[in-house]
Amino acid sequence: MDVAVVGAGPTGLALGIDLARRGVDALVVEAGEKLFPGSRGKGIQPRTQEVFDDLGVLGAMRAAGGPYPPQRFWKNGEPLETKPMFDAVAADEGTPYTEPLMVAQWRTQEVLYARLRELGGRVEFGRAVTGLDQDARGVTVRFADGTTARARYAVAADGGRSTVRRAVGVGMTGEPVDPSPFLVADLRVRGLDRDHWHTFIGDDGHGVALCPLAGTDDFQLGARLPEGTEVDLSLEGLRRLVTTYSHLDAADITGLRWASDFRPRAALADRFRVGRVFLAGDAAHVHSPAGGQGLNTSVQDAYNLGWKLAAVLTDRAPEALLDTYEEERRPNAAAVLGLSTRVHHGEVRRGAATVQLGIGYRQSSLAEETRANPGPVRAGDRAPDGRNADGVRMFDAFRGPHWTLLTPEPVDGVRGLPAPRSYGPGVFLVRPDGYVGWAGETTAGLRTYAARTGAFGVGAGADAA
The missing domain is CATH 3.30.70 (Alpha-Beta Plaits)
Structure with a gap:
């Protein structure tokens, strides 16, 4: 087995989907006998809707939920006023989804589970993990029934009280957000x-x-x-x-x-990686529910990690690529934790600050911006939607497990696509998780970047690098 994913919540299921569509042999194990039964994390932010679009579940999510209603305040049995729950965010060609979608968490997990099964992925229920050991070749996961499983990597997606996090000795630094129960x-x-x-x-x-x-x-x-x-x-x-x-x-x-x-508590794991074990979702960061950030940040952890694990497991990228998971996701989680706390205390309105469309990785070692005068879209930025001169929609081109090359000229036999005018001038290489990895005035230097990320490896789509 390539990857053992501990926990069948939204994080574990999303990661299972991403690995399954890449042909990675992964097993999701869940301590409970069935999927989580509650509505807890019900807000699907616009950026996560983009992720779900790519994973092939957005239509089912929309069918399972609906828009947020306005908030009505009551006093002594009488309605006082009605306000929108969120400040409006204007939609444009680059951001087709701007309103949060309400889906009860149990429905979200049902949709993700069905998609995972459709792709041939596996979930084993009633498999409580008690600990694990790792060596230079892989990880041995131990279960409460005395059995074990062996995998090359393991991912802790087992919640805020993560058994796996404790097993690898990672602490969590945090504080209460509110003393009230x-x-x-x-x-x-x-x-x-x-x-x-x-x-x-x-x-x-x-x-x-x-x-x-x-x-x-x-x-x-x-x-x-x-x-x-x-x-x-x-x-x-x-x-x-x-x-x-x-x-x-x-x-x-x-x-x-x-x-x-x-x-309510805000806490961040001291590390997101220990050897062959990765922490994701609530196992890595715990949020106040205010602003609907926790589940969304967790799903995006999975989306960041999936393509990197697949690239390394198939020998298309060096093992060092996996170090960029913590490099990119831990600072992001820290920033979102602070945002959730400010929303909880009424210091920030729900709206532009909480839709997560501005999240990016410009400071990452995977973001290579080689242009002297970058345009509106830079390396590390979320790659916006839009149509190019040929009428091709970017989100359609990005959908799938591949990299996407935006340039009129082919590179190493890979056919690219012209970028929309809204991107500004340049050549763009878009990562499988929808962020611009490399940007340049020409393709010079692109092959070196591709070699360390697996961008031009086996399995690239016809319109992708």
């Missing part, structure tokens, strides 16, 4: 319309909110409670909570699907 639950509710995110907040800042979950019959309950509150996650306990803060009666809460309590 929080809870989240999926409820059946009557007496509220499904066109608003209903919010009942007291003068002390504590209270509850009930959001209709797109694509389901449930509402997601979110609550911030006074310090010292005993949290009761039973149906009766949640009924008491809702009736305390809202005008609803206990009988209006007709069912409970799932519930969990937590203390």
Whole structure:
């Protein structure tokens, strides 16, 4: 086996999909007997929608969810005002998706799992990992039932309490975001319309909110409670909570699907790689849920790592390429952690700051900008959508596991595509994860870059390098 992925949440499933479509022999193992049952991470940001477009699941995600409703505030049983949940972000040719998509996390995982199975990928449930050992050749993963599995690499996608992270001795540095206890639950509710995110907040800042979950019959309950509150996650306990803060009666809460309590925390793993073991998702960074950043950052960890593992495993790139995963993703996660905390405290509005379209890797060693006067799109930037003079849409050209060469002239027999005018002048080599890796005035120096990244290796698409 090439890769053992520990955890079948959004991170592990997304990585499994990316590896499966590249022909990598990977196994996803999950301690639970089934997929996670709750709605917890329900916001799919525009950048992650672009990732899901590439992975072949965006249509299914849209069918499984829907747009966010406006927020309606209540006081003493009367509606006070209604506000949009997000500041609008203008769409243009380069950014076709600008609004967050609401999909209950359990639905997201169902869609990803179905896609993984479609590609021939594997998930084994009821496989709790207890530890692992690694040597120069690979990793031995140990399971609670006494069995083991051997892989060339392992990825910890097993959440904030990651067993794998502890097994490799990586600490997490962080702090509480809010001293108040929080809870989240999926409820059946009557007496509220499904066109608003209903919010009942007291003068002390504590209270509850009930959001209709797109694509389901449930509402997601979110609550911030006074310090010292005993949290009761039973149906009766949640009924008491809702009736305390809202005008609803206990009988209006007709069912409970799932519930969990937590203390908002921001924490970052000290390392994202130890030898042949990589940390991704909540195993590497834990966020406040405010602003919908955690799941999205986690999926993008997987998207960054998948192509690099495949390039090294197939001997198209040197092993040093894997060092760029931590180089690129850890600073990104640190920045997003700070953003999530500021959103939690009301210092930043949801909108342009939270859609993740501005994330890039200009400081990465994989970003080579060789032009004296770069245009609007530089090495390390997200490669925008758009159409070139031939009418070819960039996101259509990028879709798939390949690199994409944007230049009218062929390189080493690889046919390129003209770049849209919006990119500015130059030659662009777009990475499999949709970022510009190399940019130059001509193709001079491109072959050297390709040799260290596997860009011109076996398996490139007809229109890709």
